[in-house]
Amino acid sequence: MSYGCQQILISPNKDLKALLEFVCRESNNLTNCGIYYSRQFYFKTGKFPSRLDLITAVGLSQKNKHYQALYSDTAQQILTGVAESFKSFVGLLKGIKKGTVTQKPRLPDYRKSGGMALATFTGRSIKLKDGMLRFPLGSLVKTWFGVDAFYLPMPSNLDFKAIREIRILPRNRQFYAEFIYKTEHRIVEVDKSKVLGIDHGIDNWLTCVSNAGTSFIVDGLHLKSLNQWYNKSIASLKEGKAQGFWSNRLASITEKRNRQMRDAVNKAARIVINHCIENKIGSIVFGWNSGQKHSSYMGKKNNQKFVQIPTAKLKDRIAQLCEQHGIDFIETEESYTSKTSFLDSDVLPKFGAKPLWWKSSGTRITRGQFQTSTGIKINADCNGAANIIKKVAAIFKFDLSGVGRGILSAPKKVFLWTIKKSPRLQTGEA
Numbered sequence: 001m002s003y004g005c006q007q008i009l010i011s012p013n014k015d016l017k018a019l020l021e022f023v024c025r026e027s028n029n030l031t032n033c034g035i036y037y038s039r040q041f042y043f044k045t046g047k048f049p050s051r052l053d054l055i056t057a058v059g060l061s062q063k064n065k066h067y068q069a070l071y072s073d074t075a076q077q078i079l080t081g082v083a084e085s086f087k088s089f090v091g092l093l094k095g096i097k098k099g100t101v102t103q104k105p106r107l108p109d110y111r112k113s114g115g116m117a118l119a120t121f122t123g124r125s126i127k128l129k130d131g132m133l134r135f136p137l138g139s140l141v142k143t144w145f146g147v148d149a150f151y152l153p154m155p156s157n158l159d160f161k162a163i164r165e166i167r168i169l170p171r172n173r174q175f176y177a178e179f180i181y182k183t184e185h186r187i188v189e190v191d192k193s194k195v196l197g198i199d200h201g202i203d204n205w206l207t208c209v210s211n212a213g214t215s216f217i218v219d220g221l222h223l224k225s226l227n228q229w230y231n232k233s234i235a236s237l238k239e240g241k242a243q244g245f246w247s248n249r250l251a252s253i254t255e256k257r258n259r260q261m262r263d264a265v266n267k268a269a270r271i272v273i274n275h276c277i278e279n280k281i282g283s284i285v286f287g288w289n290s291g292q293k294h295s296s297y298m299g300k301k302n303n304q305k306f307v308q309i310p311t312a313k314l315k316d317r318i319a320q321l322c323e324q325h326g327i328d329f330i331e332t333e334e335s336y337t338s339k340t341s342f343l344d345s346d347v348l349p350k351f352g353a354k355p356l357w358w359k360s361s362g363t364r365i366t367r368g369q370f371q372t373s374t375g376i377k378i379n380a381d382c383n384g385a386a387n388i389i390k391k392v393a394a395i396f397k398f399d400l401s402g403v404g405r406g407i408l409s410a411p412k413k414v415f416l417w418t419i420k421k422s423p424r425l426q427t428g429e430a
Helices: 014-045 051-061 072-098 139-145 221-238 248-278 300-308 311-325 380-396 405-409 423-427
Strands: 002-010 119-122 127-129 132-136 149-153 163-171 174-183 191-200 204-210 215-219 281-287 328-332 369-371 377-379 412-414
Touching (some): 014 051, 014 072, 014 174, 072 119, 132 163, 191 311, 204 380, 215 248, 215 380, 281 380, 369 380, 377 380, 377 405
Parallel strands (some): 191 281, 215 412
Antiparallel strands (some): 119 163, 127 132, 132 149, 204 215, 369 377
16 A cells, blocks of 8 residues: 655635635744754753653643644644654664764754744545535634634545545645545556666656667756756846845746646656556666765756756655556666676676776767777667666676667657647748
């Protein structure tokens, strides 16, 4: 069993907007109360309170007004989130001792006073009546304002019984309803010995090569172009303004860009999974160096492009879809995959363990072209994707005989969006 997520933009009237702002501000205030108690408890005892202790201390014992302004289930979910953030902090501290975490974590800090935070309503607290979802409010709200709930329309494509929780998410001066629902695994007929290797980049967002004789590239140029437009627009609007300046226009274009990135992630992940289903590929190997986005040094412009492309979210989305469809997802480090010649059967060193005598038989002659020792020219990113499979081939017993010169030389280009010409351009009038 797994869970899906769907975000829907809320278009509230004046009254509903006021209620949503109130709920999210009370969520922000209650979060700060939970953080304050947890920090003080830690400073005095060296430990953190458990979820139940935090709910009892902040919500019940002190008769917190922010707790009472929210429905009890919602308030408990907020404090549970605070407890989990401190639990994660403890896990990171343990990771430092074990050497698995390199960056020193910070103690969870307070949210901005007067701001708004996410509010979660569990499925058991929401009721469906006449196609509308009823979201209950706290006992004090009815006393103060004479209102005990607010309503949102039920999405027609979801089953109410499958909904586990709904989150009211304030973002860029807008509100979203985020539906978390239960989904059934759709196990498909695949062959686990067939494997797809994925090498990620910028212009070529995903380069995919399989031992089933297929290869394709998911285009990243349009995605890069959208980010460039966003960065230029932000810089232009902020020019000459004080630090921290923000406006409705800035919020609008930021939200537009974020929606485009989410759409790109979902489309690219679905392209990969559909390809695997069509070709009965049962394993995916994704090349990924942990922490690479935080420690990449490729120049100011390239670093900005690389960090802003949501490849980490795409990797997680592909992994999630693999779980739903019964496809094995394997993540491996990708050191030396772009330098090693796959067709020359070069030894592929592991990260930090390159022998002094090691040298690639081939050469990367251009950004997109790799030449083997015998003069064969292939796509450089396809060479990297094939080497990513090779990284784990011995462990999982993948047969790489199906990866040949043909699929490494001429991969198919797949675009996330189809650009439609205007009617005037189509008729030649322009």
